[in-house]
Amino acid sequence: GAGVSQSPSNKVTEKGKDVELRCDPISGHTALYWYRQRLGQGLEFLIYFQGNSAPDKSGLPSDRFSAERTGESVSTLTIQRTQQEDSAVYLCASSFSKDTYGYTFGSGTRLTVV
């Protein structure tokens, strides 16, 4: 597609439930990043995928968080047993392998845990 697509745009879930967030990157972009942004805060790196290489999971805050990506296509971020502190906007970005042209973000998923 023309841009990075994320779904759902908004998600309200009960504490303890699992949620799955989806990111569809720009075609041809081999790199994909997930970030979290809490209200009024900066972007917090979560995970990075590059082609078929092993992902860099160094930013995942706990083992309740996991992400997958098949090849250079769609990625899903799963949060198990959600907690109120997980409430944030989850942003996905993609780029070419060489980041000369920067990173393109999706519009994010606003997650609210009640």
Next chain:
Amino acid sequence: RKEVEQDPGPFNVPEGATVAFNCTYSNSASQSFFWYRQDCRKEPKLLMSVYSSGNEDGRFTAQLNRASQYISLLIRDSKLSDSATYLCVVNGGGSYIPTFGRGTSLIVHP
């Protein structure tokens, strides 16, 4: 020391003013630099890349000072529509993960 630091502001300026932001980075091997703009409750959007020789795009000028490890953004003739948070992004130097600054808030008033 944080990897990428920015003055959070807010910078409150009148229309037509010139305003400049700096961003310092800690990894001297960093190779890629960008300025992003983020409007309230929106995703960050690329404003411009920052090249070693400096670059200009209309009213916006970006510069890189490797010796002092900072990048700058200059906005001339500020418009109301320039009101946003400006994020500094740094990458490279052994990492493929872009690091974002916390952003500098700009408010342009009539």
